[in-house]
Amino acid sequence: xxxxxxxxxxxxxxxxxxxxxxxxxxxxxxxxxxxxxxxxxxxxxxxxxxxxxxxxxxxxxxxxxxxxxxxxxxxxxxxxxxxxxxxxxxxxxxxxxxxxxxxxxxxxxxxxxxxxxxxxxxxxxxxxxxxxxxxxxxxxxxxxxxxxxxxxxxxxxxxxxxxxxxxxxxxxxxxxxxxxxxxxxxxxxxxxxxxxxxxxxxxxxxxxxxxxxxxxxxxxxxxxxxxxxxxxxxxxxxxxxxxxxxxxxxxxxxxxxxxxxxxxxxxxxxxxxxxxxxxxxxxxxxxxxxxxxxxxxxxxxxxxxxxxxxxxxxxxxxxxxxxxxxxxxxxxxxxxxxxxxxxxxxxxxxxxxxxxxxxxxxxxxxxxxxxxxxxxxxxxxxxxxxxxxxxxxxxxxxxxxxxxxxxxxxxxxxxxxx
Numbered sequence: 001x002x003x004x005x006x007x008x009x010x011x012x013x014x015x016x017x018x019x020x021x022x023x024x025x026x027x028x029x030x031x032x033x034x035x036x037x038x039x040x041x042x043x044x045x046x047x048x049x050x051x052x053x054x055x056x057x058x059x060x061x062x063x064x065x066x067x068x069x070x071x072x073x074x075x076x077x078x079x080x081x082x083x084x085x086x087x088x089x090x091x092x093x094x095x096x097x098x099x100x101x102x103x104x105x106x107x108x109x110x111x112x113x114x115x116x117x118x119x120x121x122x123x124x125x126x127x128x129x130x131x132x133x134x135x136x137x138x139x140x141x142x143x144x145x146x147x148x149x150x151x152x153x154x155x156x157x158x159x160x161x162x163x164x165x166x167x168x169x170x171x172x173x174x175x176x177x178x179x180x181x182x183x184x185x186x187x188x189x190x191x192x193x194x195x196x197x198x199x200x201x202x203x204x205x206x207x208x209x210x211x212x213x214x215x216x217x218x219x220x221x222x223x224x225x226x227x228x229x230x231x232x233x234x235x236x237x238x239x240x241x242x243x244x245x246x247x248x249x250x251x252x253x254x255x256x257x258x259x260x261x262x263x264x265x266x267x268x269x270x271x272x273x274x275x276x277x278x279x280x281x282x283x284x285x286x287x288x289x290x291x292x293x294x295x296x297x298x299x300x301x302x303x304x305x306x307x308x309x310x311x312x313x314x315x316x317x318x319x320x321x322x323x324x325x326x327x328x329x330x331x332x333x334x335x336x337x338x339x340x341x342x343x344x345x346x347x348x349x350x351x352x353x354x355x356x357x358x359x360x361x362x363x364x365x366x367x368x369x370x371x372x373x374x375x376x377x378x379x380x381x382x383x384x385x386x387x388x389x390x391x392x393x394x395x396x397x398x399x400x401x402x403x404x405x406x407x408x409x410x411x412x413x414x415x416x417x418x
Contacts, residue, residue: 023411027225028403029141034413037214038133047122047129054122058115064108066101066272077283091283099276099293107272110264117257124253127246127415134407134415139400140210141217145224146396147203153392154196157385160364161185161192164377167368181374188378224395227402229343230336237409238332242325244410251324255317258310265310271297332408339405342398349391353384360384 024031038044073095081087103111168185171177211217230237242248273296280289363380366372403412410416 022414022416023406025225025228025402025406025412027223028412029137031413033218034134034137037137037216038130038413040216041129041133041214044126044129044133047126051119051122051126054118057118061111061115061118064103065111066103068098068100069276071095071097071099071278093280093282093284095278095280097276097278097293099274099295101272101274103272104267104270106267107264110260110267113260114257114264117253117260121250121253121257124246124249128250130415131246131407131410134413135404137214138403138407140206140213142224142396142400142403144203144206144210145222146392147199147206148221149224149392150199150389151196151203153385153388154192154199157381158189158192158196160360160381161189164364164367164381165189167364168374170368171370176370177374184374184378188381224392225399226395227339227343227346227398230339230402230405234333234336237336237405238329240409240411241332242328244416245328245408248321248324248328251317251321255314255321258314258317262307262310262314265303265307269299269303269307271299271303335401335405335408339398339401342394342401346391346394346398349387349394353387353391356380356384356387 075093075095077091077093079088079091165182165185165188168177168182172179172182207219211219273294276293276295278289278291278293281287282289360377360380360383363372363377367374367377406412407415
């Protein structure tokens with residue numbers, strides 16, 4: 001019965017995921033790559049294995065906790081009524097019986113409800129583990145792509161600095177620039193080489209972290225995606241994420257389990273009876289005894305205390321659900337606002353980077369023509385590098401916020417169909 005309920009629950013969860021269509025933004029790590037990485041994650045695998053534990057626990061609760069008990073007793077009776085009494089002697093006697101406690105109807109239903117809630121909690125924890133792994137994979141993947149993009153920018157900056165050095169050398173040969181300018185240009189080249197080595201190291205470290213944490217990840221560098229603006233209002237994201245939040249489902253199911261425990265404790269206020277039959281033989285079989293046995297514990301106040309404790313635990317769980325819901329709502333609203341703000345910041349950063357790069361290009365040309373000083377050219381180059389770096393950081397921030405919102409809403413990587 002528990003297994004059937006579990007399968008029905010799976011079908012219900014899968015069916016509810018079709019209310020909102022999944023999205024596939026350009027540049028996203030494909031689901032056929034992400035899903036195996038998530039499924040093979042040790043944390044996810046451990047929770048998935050725990051589902052079998054929950055199924056066995058539910059199967060145990062679906063059965064009666066009582067078993068048949070057999071009793072066998074043998075004894076020897078010595079009779080001594082005085083000298084010369086024919087009744088004197090040793091008599092063999094025995095007693096056999098079988099008994100079993102029976103669970104009252106309401107208790108069996110409460111146990112089944114506990115078993116069902118145990119399976120549902122395990123299923124929700126599996127979804128929560130998938131969600132946590134997806135968030136971690138997303139962040140590590142974006143960090144790696146951003147580091148690779150920073151390495152590409154550093155290589156481009158190094159080439160531009162080498163071009164600037166060539167321009168300085170040309171002017172020195174022509175007598176239009178001093179050896180001090182040449183020394184400054186060479187120092188700038190050394191700085192760019194150092195920065196290039198730094199970002200190269202960061203890219204290698206980011207890949208090492210990603211590939212070790214998710215061993216099935218292939219070394220396939222792609223362009224860092226550009227986040228899309230979110231058009232839906234806050235109410236859409238709040239309702240969608242709360243509906244799909246396995247973190248919220250866990251505490252809701254824990255409240256459901258607490259209610260089932262309260263029902264069990266209430267039912268246990270009435271003790272379960274024990275019924276048995278027995279047969280005995282006394283005085284070498286001259287007397288035969290058969291009978292029925294009924295044993296009922298006399299309840300004490302401890303049963304009422306246990307029931308009151310279980311009922312109080314339900315209220316605790318109810319408040320925990322309300323707290324978790326409020327915490328998630330505040331995080332969702334904050335995440336939506338941050339995602340929108342990060343997208344706007346990215347547009348501003350891109351505009352600034354484009355302007356600074358154009359300014360650096362013009363200053364480079366002006367210096368080559370002898371119309372600008374070296375310090376002005378280097379300053380414009382540094383400003384352009386800083387602007388492009390800030391734009392890359394803004395892109396990584398906006399992309400992480402955007403993708404995390406999609407992960408929380410279970411709109412990518414097949415998370416809506418777990």
